[in-house]
Every structure is written in C-alpha cells, then in structure tokens.
Amino acid sequence: MMRDHVRDLLERVAAGGIAPEAALNLLATPQVEQLPFATIDHHRGIRQGFPEVIYGEGKTDRQIVEIAKRIVVAGDTVLVTRAATSAAELMRKEIDGVEWNELGRTLLVRGRTQPPTGRGTILIVTAGTSDLPVAEEAAVTADATGNQDMAFDVRVQ
Secondary structure (H helix, E strand, O other), rough: OHHHHHHHHHHHHHHHOOOOHHHHHHHHHOOEEOOOOOOEEEHHHHHOOOOOOOOOOOOOHHHHHHHHHHOOOOOOOEEEEEEOHHHHHHHHHOOOEEEOOOOEEEEEEOOOOOOOOOOOOOOOOOHHHHHHHHHHHHHHHOOOOOOOOOOOOOHHH
C-alpha cells in the first residue's frame, strides 16, 4: 500500500504539483507521532491527499493547539472542526495564519503544499438558517481540500 502512495507522490513531483524538496520532507517525516492524548498520522496526506483533520469537540483547547502545532511544524494544512471560541482564541495566539470561521466553528492553517485540485462542483444545500453552521463547516472543508472555485447562492423563501 505504501508503495502505491510513494509512486503517487513521485508522479505529483514529475507533474510539477509538488516540489522535490517538499516531497522529500514528506517522506522523511515520521509516520506517526504519539502524544499523551492523541496519535498524529503525519503520513495521512501522502496516503489520502489531505492531512488529518482535528475534530475539536471533546478535546481541550490545549489539546487542539498542541496537535495543530505538530501538524504545522510538519508543513501540512491544519483543519479543526467543531472548535470552541476559546480554542480559536488560544490557537490564534500561538500559531500564525489561523483562519477562524466563527459560524462554521472551523480553524484553518494553510500548509506549505497545495492540496490537490478539486474534481468537480460541490453543492451545499441547506433547509434553513439552523443549517448554516454545518454548511459553513462544509464550505471551509471543501476550500481546504482544494475546491477554491465555489459559488454560493443563499436564498431565503
């Protein structure tokens, strides 16, 4: 399985989608990092095309920030979902470049490498105002995973 992922990474280098030095850094990074409260899979981006996402609910603010710091140091994009305002405040104090979406409760720090380009159009449909937080979370996730060219049309009937 790892062989296929390394081949994919090499093909991305050959196509110009990732710099050789960035690919070397990805391969040289330890696969996992064990913290007392979490195991970080640093090679998920190699295998899946996008690094781990931190599900913030149930974690302390400090745990979220410590996990995020480790991912940022590796040069990867960090996406935190279901983050509390207090976690956003702490993360913005300790990590540069944090994008906080209060309505969607997401935190995003863009990594050094670009995510793969999206494969099509994403439509986010809601049934009303109470769905907007989930729609915002979906939009931030879509953007973080390489779908920057999205159009939104919000209509209240």
